Amino acid sequence: MQIVIQRDYLAQAVGQVSKAVSSRTTIPILTGIKVAATSEEVIFTGSDADISIQASVPVEVEGKEIVKVVKLGTIVLPSKYVTEIVKKLPEPLVEIEVQDNNVTLIRSGSAEFNLNGLNADEYPKLPQIDDEKLLSLSSDLFKSMIRQTSFAVSTQESRPILTGVLWNLEQSELSFVATDSHRVALRKVHVDATEELEIKNVVIPAKSLNELNRILHDEDEVIEIVVSDNQILVKADHILFYSRLLEGTYPDTSRIIPQSSKSQVTVETKQLLQAIERASLLAKDMKHVVKLSTIAGDRIQISSNTPEVGKVVEHIHAQEISGEEVQISFNSRYMIEALKAIDHPEIQIGFTGAMSPFIIRPTENDRILHLVLPVRTY
Amino acid sequence: MQIVIQRDYLAQAVGQVSKAVSSRTTIPILTGIKVAATSEEVIFTGSDADISIQASVPVEVEGKEIVKVVKLGTIVLPSKYVTEIVKKLPEPLVEIEVQDNNVTLIRSGSAEFNLNGLNADEYPKLPQIDDEKLLSLSSDLFKSMIRQTSFAVSTQESRPILTGVLWNLEQSELSFVATDSHRVALRKVHVDATEELEIKNVVIPAKSLNELNRILHDEDEVIEIVVSDNQILVKADHILFYSRLLEGTYPDTSRIIPQSSKSQVTVETKQLLQAIERASLLAKDMKHVVKLSTIAGDRIQISSNTPEVGKVVEHIHAQEISGEEVQISFNSRYMIEALKAIDHPEIQIGFTGAMSPFIIRPTENDRILHLVLPVRTY
Known part of the structure; x- marks a missing residue:
């Protein structure tokens, strides 16, 4: 194999496929990145047996030459070294040439690397998947x-x-x-x-x-x-x-998602998220437990209490509260992660009792749903 | 103690002094940040006994009120919690009020923290240093x-x-x-x-x-x-x-810094740095050893060789080479760190033999000097 390739394309492809390579693999050939030069493209492959990634660099992009394939062929280069090398090459063009015994010359400007490669015949085949589904x-x-x-x-x-x-x-x-x-x-x-x-x-x-x-x-x-x-x-x-x-x-x-609720609270996502983040600050030693209660009028209270550290109380305005009174405790980490995953400005939470899972949905999108199990507090 | 302070000043001061607080201290009071309100300023202190940092927030900056001191006093607040709290406060103004048993109320908008504080009398005094030197x-x-x-x-x-x-x-x-x-x-x-x-x-x-x-x-x-x-x-x-x-x-x-040299090489700092970084890429398993040699004419060669991995060779142009021929091996890490610390574009290296320390100086500044001991290679 002998090719001359643009450094930036080489670095991008190597960077992408190296993400699949694990340094802890027990299969030596999988510590490497396979490089295969055909007349149309150069194909890079990295794999840890669970995940495999293949990136191809075409010889030409929009009429511009990206790779010059001088000699077809394949080689496996050690991922650990080749990913570092491609980041540090001095010139925009890189020559890669496989020599005797799989030793591979990587040349850019006056920098010459001679890297010990492995025979690509030993590299496992990627699964054959037909385009049925x-x-x-x-x-x-x-x-x-x-x-x-x-x-x-x-x-x-x-x-x-x-x-x-x-x-x-x-x-x-x-x-x-x-x-x-x-x-x-x-x-x-x-x-x-x-x-x-x-x-x-x-x-x-x-x-x-x-x-x-x-x-x-x-x-x-x-x-x-x-x-x-x-x-x-x-x-x-x-x-x-x-x-x-x-x-x-x-x-x-689907069986644990309640189909109806006894209480509904509508609030601004960000306001609730920030109040829960604040309440959780002191609750680290209390398994992150934070409490939510509806209070008279249109407000809800977010609080936490860790006797050795202190307590936090905050009231936030709710757009709407209906149904039974709510007093529920939950792991704030679950709630924070759910609220952060919701990009919509307003959510509705449906409660079905202090010990039953509750449901969070954006008011404007019924295809997103988060369920959180409450925790028992004494 | 009772103060109303601008959140951004509070967060900055707490952030600065918390850098001195260690979570691994065996002295409980040092896990806290001391806050002292006087009529002119609020002084924050953090310490791990080795390092102590004091930051003060004046009551007024350029005619603008920064702190309103309602009641003088001192308190020690747990650093781990207070640093997190000040980052998450909802409103630009913060009230801090010490209540019974050192319990301290931190209020901003509708968020209320009640944090267990410690008596500031137990906090160690900072050293008295007179301004002699x-x-x-x-x-x-x-x-x-x-x-x-x-x-x-x-x-x-x-x-x-x-x-x-x-x-x-x-x-x-x-x-x-x-x-x-x-x-x-x-x-x-x-x-x-x-x-x-x-x-x-x-x-x-x-x-x-x-x-x-x-x-x-x-x-x-x-x-x-x-x-x-x-x-x-x-x-x-x-x-x-x-x-x-x-x-x-x-x-x-000073005794190990050679006063004269047998060979001098003048090169561009960045060019040498990058060549050594490249040569060191394959030398991880060889204690980062990289070799520098002068070669005929005005060039130097940077190389490394790790039999199991491969080798790197690169020639770079030197501004000037004089004196005896040089062939020297060194730990590339030391050389890379020295070259990165030099902000000047050009350096001169003075060698006094393959086993003697060599000296790196910017050509334009004689008040900067780096010395590196070579390594023996066989």
Whole structure:
């Protein structure tokens, strides 16, 4: 293999695929990044067996030469070194040439690196996924769905299935659900897919989704998602992102979501968020427990009390309060994360009793729902 | 004590003095910030016994009321909580009122914190330092002196005296010296002080200097420095910074600085720095060893070789090379840190043999000197 490539394209591709490479892998070849030069493009691949990322650099972009492929071929270069090298190259053009024994020359200006590479034949093949179950989505919307749900997954490995986000697609409605058994985050959107296309019990590791969120551009582009039995493939501009799925049956969260409520409170999202953040400041040693009570008129009280440290009380104005009086305690961390995930200015909270889960929804969007279990206080 | 204070002034003062508070102290009262309201100002104090910081907020700034002191008094508030609280207060005005049993009300808008305080009588007195040995310096210059030397101190506690920076003042020339026994950083400046004023063997912990560097404003203001037998006091705008000195005798580094050299190389600082950074990329597993050689004509070669990983070679242009041929190996980390500390575009390096320390100086400033010991390679 011998190519001359523009440094910025090289650095971007290497940076993207290196995110899939783990330094703790037990498979030596996976510590490397595979580079394959074809006559149309140079393909970079990184993988940790769970996640694989492929980035391609075309030989030409808008009539401008990006890569000159002098000799076709493949090589695997150690990710740890090559990611650092590409950031520090002195000149805008980089020559990469595989020599004897997989030793690879990387030359830019007067700087010459001779890096020991590995034979690319040993690099594992990426899964073959046919485009049977395919749906399209704007990357913006997809990223916001990840952001609004993945924070609620479990971080404990005792129930591995809860470390993932459940995807469902039925009648062109795609939903993401996450729960750690103390709270639920749910986000639905309408997507462009045939009505017959169904996705059921597909659970994607939150780690994969967070990585995907980082790697996708912020600009609005259309991405394609392909789901197979044990893999998902996301196709974006010059990027292929593969992730394995989690095995097991995801719990049915719809059964714990109350269908009606005894009390409803409508408040400004930001005002409630900030009051809870303040109340939680002194509650660190009390498992972050904060209390919400409705009080006469149109106000609610947010408070916390940690005898050794002190207490906080704050009243905020509610847009509307209806139904029974409310006195409920909850882990402020769950509430803060849910409120931060809601981009709408106003929310309605529905309560069904001091020991029953309560529901938070934006008043202007019924496709977003957060559920929080209260905590018992004595 | 009862005051009404502008939130931004409160947050700034608390933020500054909290930097001296350690969460690992064994003295309970030192986990707090002392607040003292007098008729002219409110004084905030934080301390970990080694470093103490005092910030004062005057009742009036340029005719504008900053603090209204309703009732004089003092209180100690837990630093861990009060620093978080002041960042999250909702309104620009804050009322602080000490109630029974040192319980302190902090009120802003409708948010009310009741924080358990401690009796300020138990708070240790700050050292009394008379203004006998006093020198003035611009904060800009002082900060650059810290930045150009403190990186070279030892981080190992086996020789505690080397974890500090040595100050000397003689004939109005102030010098800072730091060494970890593998390298030396030296910076001299002329200061406004009487010729009789001398400072000898005063060693200030690098930790204190780095904290001071963070706390001093970036604007150019004049600071005053007072040195006593076992303490240093730095006075800046509304800030007093106290640090203990290190005990012991600092080694005489002047003896290891060669007075002449066998070879001289003049190069652009940035070009050399970047070449060494590149060469060091592959040398992580080889104790960061990088080699510098002069080659025929006006070039030098920077290289490294780690058999398992690969090798790097780069040639850079030298402004001037004179004297004997050079072939020397060194820890690239020491060289990179020295070169980063030099703000001048061009340096001269003086060599006196492959196993002797070499000297780096900016060509345009003879008051800056870095010494690096080479390493033996086989």
